[in-house]
Amino acid sequence: MKTQLSKMFDFIGSHTVAYGLIVVVLGFVSFFFDLAIAMLTQRFFMATGLVKTGGTMPLGIDLHSPYIEGVLLVLAGLLRALTIWANGYYAGKCQIQVETEKRHMLSRWAIMHGGQEIGQVMSYFNDIVIGAAVSIGNIFYVFSRLILMGGIFLVLVLSSIQMTLLVVGVIILFAPLQMIIDRIVSRNSKQIQGSLANGVSLLSRAVKNNLYISLHNLMDQEISHVNREVDQYGQASIRYYALSYLRASIPQVLGLAVVVIIAIQGSIYFPDNPASMIAYLYMVLRLFQVLADLARVSGNLRLNYPRISLLYKWWAENISGSDLGKTALINDGQDHHLVGWRAEGLSFVWPNGKETAIHNLNFEIKPGTIAMIIGPSGAGKTTLFHLLLGLLSPTQGHLTLLHQDGGAQDIHGRINQVISYVGSDPFLIAGTVRDQLLSGHVHSTDAELEEVLRRVHADFVFEFKDGLNHILTEQGQGLSAGQKQRLALARALLRKPSVLLLDEATANLDQHTESGIVGVINSLKGQMTIVVVSHRPHPDLQVDVNIKLDVVP
Template identity: 25%
Template sequence: MIPDSTDKPEPPARRHALSSLWRLRSYLRPYRYRMLAMLLLAGASTAASLLVPRMIQSVIDGPIAGGDLTGLWLFGLAVGVLGIAEGVTIWLRRYIQARVALSLEADMRTDLYAHMQRLHAGFHDRWQTGQLLARATSDLGSMRRFLAWGLIFGLMSIVTYVAVVVQLLFMHLWLGLVVAASAVPLFIVARNFARNFIKASRNVQDQQGEVAAIAEQAAQGIRVIKAFGRSPHMQAKFDAEAGTLRDLSIGKLNISARSWSLFTVIPNATLAVVLVGGAAAVASETLTLGALVAFVTLQLMLIWPIEALGWIIANGNEAMTAADRVKDVFDTEPAITDRPSAVPVDRAKSKGLVRFEKVTFTYEETGTPVLKDVDLEVRPGETLAIAGATGSGKTTLVSLIPRLYDVSSGRITIDGVDIRDITLASLRTVVSTAFEDPTLFSMSVRENLTLGRSDATDADIEEALSVAQADFVHELPFGLDTRVGEQGLSLSGGQRQRLALARAVLVRPAVLVLDDPLSALDVHTEELVERALASVLTGTTALLVVHRPSTVALADRVALLADGGIAAIGTHSELLESTPAYAAVLSAESEEVNA
């Protein structure tokens, strides 16, 4: 479960975060040969750069010291060739790195999105959208930068450091030992930096998710915020979270600044010692001037890897904490999956006989059963209305049929087959759902309508629009090709409901679940839709959640849901006569609608 702003987790231990990053190494396998090519190219460019100081030594101690400048141009040409070779290898390496980096990120993002699609509705009920967005964007970006850039730079920095120190030891043992000894304080600084930075990095990344969540909620609920005049309140809430993010980020940067300053001071202090000692060695003729210049030039080549060490450690720690956050999602196993024995069903052969057999359902968060031992049968072609007081579990009951949630015990069958023995893909072609709060995507009207049936013809679409009384789409600027905007908020509530109803009808399911999809319609439009639906429902098994009494007219029978079970079932007239609780529910619903 993702924490909210009042329940934030402790940052992961370094070993745990490193393990999460290591478990994602499989993404590198398809690119292992390109990664090897990058390493070889990096090695070639490093080798070329290491040759230059020794060539400078040869020039100073040879032609320049001897006053013979006739061959000097050959050395210049050689250095130029090495420079060109180094430039070409760097360009090739960076080109390959860029392609590998972006491909890695795309692979991880594709798999993360696919995994989130497999997770059941309960997972998405608990997780903040902003937290998921942060994991799919900034966290994956951090991992990409390290796996394709930081990892290579880190390896090459180590290789460069070792190669340079070995050469320095051969050139002058004591000065080389001074440079080698500087690795000890650098290691201590790097260890402390990594230990502190990983905690700060996780806190910042979690807080980025909080800020993204508030921004996303504000964007979706902008009409409510404006309607209630709560812009100052929401602004204050956002400012508080953004301020916390700022403070955490400053704290993280302070850790980086202290460490990076030491990464700069230590090699520069070492260089000062080398210059003094080297000058003394030249004066005592134990070191040539060319050797001192080459020694210092080689030592200067260590400054960038040492300074880059801070960036590499920071990047690596961010990647580890990002990997840990992404693994939070990957490690969540889909709770609703196909059984090994699940088989597809033929929609054309499905009769639509639905049975609930001792069905019990409990939400994980509450632990209290919402439904208890529900027994219910909906005959093929029958329209059954589900009535009940607010919070009685009507929506939960019908959400179990397409397996948006799975029963806690008991079973639901369609044509005698347990729905868990039917593949999810085929089950959701047999069962179609229209929700009270419709979701439309930022795409064209046509794409929204054909979401559940991509092969629908124009005639099929027109028929569904007619049933849902959604002919208004032809008056939109581009007709069916008009984009409805995010969440379909460019349309009215009634228009969104009618499009959602048309989308469900277009599938032509054997079982149609309607969770009060007419609640936002005016009385006249509702009557027209009900008349059209009556003809469509002939031959289709339908479960209709009732929130307004007028909708009961569509039903052949009505089931009253109370205390988690079916309290009564019969026709509308029968229940009015025999069940006072049913009349009370209808009366309460009528008062809510007219209020």
């Protein structure tokens, strides 16, 4: 139990807990102001002569003029209003703190651990984080309201046990109706979350495969699939709001009904001090207002429960107990010496038991050579990439890092060599050509930039009117696929890497452009270790080691 509480505390975060405790304490403070208002209201009516005095004087102080009593009542109301403001403010700080911390974690996790489904990442980053943050803020708010309700109930019991039993009886009488509404709200909450997640996933898939969908006349079909989920989300949301606000309205109506009954029976239960009935009625109204508030907030908690469950599961599986929040990103102080790898009986199986084509592999990639990992999609080429870099650990066998001086060491964690990566779809940022080349904390002079551009045959840059200052969009509009690849390769070489990873780097190029890129790669042999991933062989590439992977049946 202690371990589970500790994990929950870590998930929520110390700053959020601190803000939440302030919310709870303010609930306690709010009770005292409500009690003060109840007594001061009684005193004010007595001072104005609207009700007869009798019995014990509220607060034990003689009455003042109606003006003084009125000022004291307004002052108490002002202090209570400030307490309500502070309560809402710190509940909001709880929510924003959770949103900020969890989005920091999500962005770091998604960027440092590639291969995540973009629709799922964006759904977590937006809807799920917001819903979970609202829930956590509301949990502390519920505790503050429960403290306030407990204090009010205690005052009611001490004032009149008989009338308070009537109040409790009314609440119990309508409790089953509230429970029925709760169950319906819970079902709608799950449908809302499911429809939204499905809609995001379908839309992401459609955008990613837009060309295929367009050419195969599937646009209407895909739009209808997304719209169906959006419509289901809308219908479930309408039902949720209708039932949620109905649930919150019932206590307020009951409160007025109870007040009417108490007022009619007041002379029976408050015979000696009818003025005290005013304070009692105020506290009864506050009790039912708090119940209405709890009904509203509990409805929101039910709406967002699926979201907080998903976020907690993601956190427990990917963040809790890991050093993700402490791991430094790639820096400029890495090793530039050439390295290679030796695999002996190398195997890898995913934690969920899914097997890969990486089974009992044996190979040796010497420093400064060119190795090719070849195989169809889904064969595990990228997984082998991650194993070589130390981002994944083998489930069986050994993977050794070979140094240029003849030394060797087992791989434990991310290797420290300077690594450059070029994929099939080059990563381009909005900015100048110079910005593209220098992204990734590379410090080079214009002369060095021009030299590397010529080396990869990217002379087209010098044909631009502004040369290195030519502005490119984030997607590199106006550049051909080959030009984008040459820029990406130039940027990779500027880091002076000891390892160059080329992941389907020529997959989208025509034969002439591909031949040019292959020639550049061959010219780099011996200057760095080059690992090429491809789904087909390249006869012109001067490969030293071929590693063939097949899809696991």
